[in-house]
Every structure is written in C-alpha cells, then in structure tokens.
Amino acid sequence: MSDFPVTVFHNPACGTSRIVGAAVREAGLEPEVVEYLKAGWTRAQLEDLLARMGGARPREILRERGTPAAELGLLGEDVSDDTLLEAMVAHPILVDRPMVATPLGVVLARPSERVFEVLDRRPGSFTKEDGEVVEL
Numbered sequence: 001m002s003d004f005p006v007t008v009f010h011n012p013a014c015g016t017s018r019i020v021g022a023a024v025r026e027a028g029l030e031p032e033v034v035e036y037l038k039a040g041w042t043r044a045q046l047e048d049l050l051a052r053m054g055g056a057r058p059r060e061i062l063r064e065r066g067t068p069a070a071e072l073g074l075l076g077e078d079v080s081d082d083t084l085l086e087a088m089v090a091h092p093i094l095v096d097r098p099m100v101a102t103p104l105g106v107v108l109a110r111p112s113e114r115v116f117e118v119l120d121r122r123p124g125s126f127t128k129e130d131g132e133v134v135e136l
Contacts, residue, residue, distance in 0.1 A: 004120045006031040009099040017098040019112040019128050024100070026123040027116075031100075040092050043085050049099060052106040058084035061108055063096040 006024050008031040010017045024031045050056045058081045062069060069075055074087055074094070088094045098109050102118040109115040113134055116122045125135045 004029055005102060006119065007034060007101040008032070009034050009036045009095075009097060009101075011035070011037055011097045014097055015129050016110060016112050020098045020100060020109045020115045023112060023115050023123075023126045024119065026126045027119050027121050028123075029119065029121070036095065036097070037092050041089050041095060043089050046085055046088055046095070049101060049106050052101065053108070054105070057081055058088065061096050061099070062088075063094055067091070067093045069094055 006029050008017070008021055008024065010021060010033045012018065012035065021031060021033060046058070046061075050058065050061070053060070059079075062074065062084060064070070064075065068091060069087075072087055072091070073079070074084060084094075096108055096110065098115075100107055100109050100115050100118055102120075104118040104120065107114045107117050112128065125133055127133050
C-alpha cells in the first residue's frame with residue numbers, strides 16, 4: 001500500500017460511497033474513512049474542502065434528496081452561502097457524498113469514477129456493486 005493520503009467522507013448506507021471506497025482500494029491505496037454523519041462537519045472544514053474543489057460554492061455539495069433541505073428553506077437560489085454552511089454544520093446529512101480529499105484536490109465523487117481525478121494511480125478497471133465494469 002502507498003503512503004498517498006486519501007480521505008473519503010463516507011456514508012455506509014450509500015452505494016456510491018461504498019463503490020468509491022472499493023475503487024480507492026482497487027487502486028492500491030488505503031483511505032482514511034470519515035463517517036461524516038457521526039463525525040459531523042465544522043465550518044472551517046467545509047470551507048477548506050470547497051476551496052480545494054476549485055472554489056466550489058456550498059450549493060454544489062448540497063444534498064436535496066433524503067434530507068431536510070426543502071423543509072429548512074434551503075433550495076431557493078437566494079439562500080446565501082453562509083446560511084447553507086450553517087445548515088450543513090447543524091445537519092451533516094445536507095452535504096452530498098462521497099467527497100474524496102487527496103493532495104491533488106477534492107471531488108464530489110458522483111459519478112464514482114470522479115474519484116480517479118484526485119488519485120495518483122488507478123486500476124485498469126473496477127467493478128461497481130451492480131456489476132458494471134468501468135474501464136479506466
């Protein structure tokens with residue numbers, strides 16, 4: 001295994017999140033797995049991840065489905081970044097997953113193949129949970 005650091009912000013109930021972890025391991029790397037629903041987020045952590053995503057905005061990582069985003073009034077285009085970040089810290093489920101952080105940057109790995117944008121190596125292929133083979 002390599003010493004290339006990989007952090008996967010993971011929800012074990014999410015198939016895409018499980019696929020990303022498996023893809024990282026298939027590439028010969030062992031990720032640090034952070035179950036963010038248990039660990040939560042800090043505002044500074046989210047701001048750092050967004051900056052490392054190339055200056056992404058909080059709306060780009062807002063998960064709408066299966067979250068209280070609508071009930072909290074967060075779906076309108078007029079909702080400020082500050083409000084979204086506060087809500088994400090208060091309700092970790094509002095952050096989409098999986099996010100992967102490495103020295104090469106941060107991606108929201110949707111689709112799961114995006115993880116390879118921030119890895120220093122990749123396998124020749126990997127198989128998703130549904131049996132789909134992804135050639136790289």
